[in-house]
Amino acid sequence: MKKSIEELRQIGKEKLDRIGLRVGLEAKTESKTQIMVCGGTGCHSSSSHILIQNMKDELKAHNLDKEVEVIQTGCFGLCQKGPIMIIYPEGTFYSHVQPSDFKEIVEKHIIGKEIVDRLVLDEIKADPNDGLNKLEFYKKQKRNALGNCGLIDPECIDEYLALKGYEALHKVVTTMTQDEVIQEILDSGLRGRGGAGFPTGMKWKFAKSAQNDKKFVVCNADEGDPGAFMDRSVLEGDPHVIVEAMAIAAYAIGADEGYVYVRAEYPIAVKRLTIAINQAREYGLLGKDIMGTGFNFDLHVRLGAGAFVCGEETALLNSVEGKRGEPRPRPPFPANEGAFKKPTVLNNVETLANIPKIIREGAQWFANMGTDDSKGTKVFALGGKIANTGLVEVEMGTTLREIVYDIGGGIPNEKAFKAAQTGGPSGGCIPTQHLDTPIDFKSLAQIGSMMGSGGLIVMDEDNCMVDVARFFMDFIVDESCGKCSPCRIGTKRMLEILNRICNGEGKEGDIEKLEDLAKALKAGSLCALGQTAANPVLSTLRYFRPEYEAHIKEKKCPAGVCKNLITFTIDPAKCVGCSLCAKKCPVNAISGEVKSPFVINQEECIKCGLCLQTCKFKAIDKK
């Protein structure tokens, strides 16, 4: 049933009495303990949903299900240590919790009031309470866009209301003009988090000034950068923030209909977003005459079908319209001619996640964070060779070193940092000498990379940069839509050259050919996919040219990755003849007599490296 703002506030207040202990308030209901378990994709993959059910059953068996609640929440960010569980009011932080741990947690922690030591990370062994404030991983973070992730139940609109949810929408539709809303966003300095970094307020301004009786707001949730998952986490952990922000955008530009275009690979995000939309409709926060102001807005969810190029705004619009997801020439820009040829604002998920708080706290609050060039905070998806894989949100201007070492916990296995890749297939690699660069839109562009959507993949000495460039080019060749020849043919030719170099068949002049093709791609492609496709090659050439040269001239892969350029041999002086490698070898390429040195048959060897990992005597040489 449709609710008035007073009723919504009352619902929020009652819910806050229940969930307030998560934010340091006293519980005013029978619910004295709340157990939050991460239900994001990473932890869900490790069966956190089974853990939740087990916990609920066990509590019920002890007749504790009234005073102890188990709640599935959004991503805490520290995916590497998942599944993660936090028990309030103490804030006890448990990690790597398995579905079978339910009994011990209920009996020892809940009933016995004792800490379950083995589920506590070493770093906070002494006192695991209030873990979110004690772990190094969280100390330098500022969680705004991710603020509600891990704090609320994403499938419950009342919890969102309890933490000032939909107050921003109320403020906008009852007290602000369209121009005032746009001015607030302009003043905040918010720039698009999806890749290009275009000022969000400007987009809204253009769409507002376009004259038409029908306009659209579209949320780009087609998170394609392989290795970025912040948009998925926002949708999974705080879907209502997107619904609210889209309604605000719609009010500002004068739209009454919206689409969220989500990757089909994100089933949990789609499910929670759909629940959120239905709940918002039920409370009258979507639909006709929102909050009694005459403002109408409703939302549809559209699924992608596995095309990276659909992250490009005009390709996305074609896909929404039910066409091949090929980009359109711009102008006309979507602000004038977007979805179904109507003026359209397109914003990325993380961009939208910042909007309600900017409206509530004011533009200045946001503009006070970050650098001159880039305001606010940015979420990065840390992955690759890093101790704490996960999602981190930091103020713009934080250095790469702080992200990789202080928050990310550095490189595992005592390996050396080699580069961090940002911006995905459109971005570049940042080498050691730029570790202390404060990260913002401008500085990343200056060092030959880009912000992109915030994927940050760390590579160590064992990663070959030519191979990494080849990986991205392979991805682009797969994903080029084929509309423009420079992109369709140019990327293919670049991949052939890179394959040749990795296979030890590189020729003099190959590097120059790559550079030539890169120029043609940049100049001749219609959309950003083609224009930036050569960036991974150019940035690795800029910082790791000797590695390319080693492949071409010496036929060596210094990192030992490119299979045609490496051989595995057994050092007879070190081999004790234990036969373990021969047993592990998947192609039976290793033979010998027990207790005498073994030999690898080079004809048979597929260079999988399993022998190297297996040998306890360091007798396997990789060259």
Place this chain on the structure above:
Amino acid sequence: MVDLISIENLEPLKEIIAQHKEEPGCIMPILQETQGAYGYLPIELQKVIADELNVPLSEVYGIVTFYSQFTLVQKGKYKIGVCMGTACYVRGAQNVVDRVERELGVVVGQTTEDKKFTIEATRCLGACGLAPVMMINEDVYGALTPDKIPDILAKY
């Protein structure tokens, strides 16, 4: 797994079309639901969709072949999706794919002769914390090494 509908039976398809026909840009949801129900989108089904929506078959075919999630051929009972996102790749996903291919005797994109397994190299699954990752239908396997593959495949 839900039982797939035989392509001889066109009634469910017509229902799906009727349900979405009036929405603007309805062809994507129709194709998605049709593939969900029938498992694939052979030309016979595309013809029905084209007729019912009154668009040329070439347009439907153009859309089906554009998006990587649509398939014209039947897939195996178990779909193995090895994540080839960047995070998985730098942690050795290539070696995992190589091993899966060798164990099954088919390469990425192919289905085993007994129609049991299809190997696919998927885009990022978003479980980067567990890299390298693969999915077999709904089951997720993380922190993979090539030598874990035979035991995992043996479960199916």
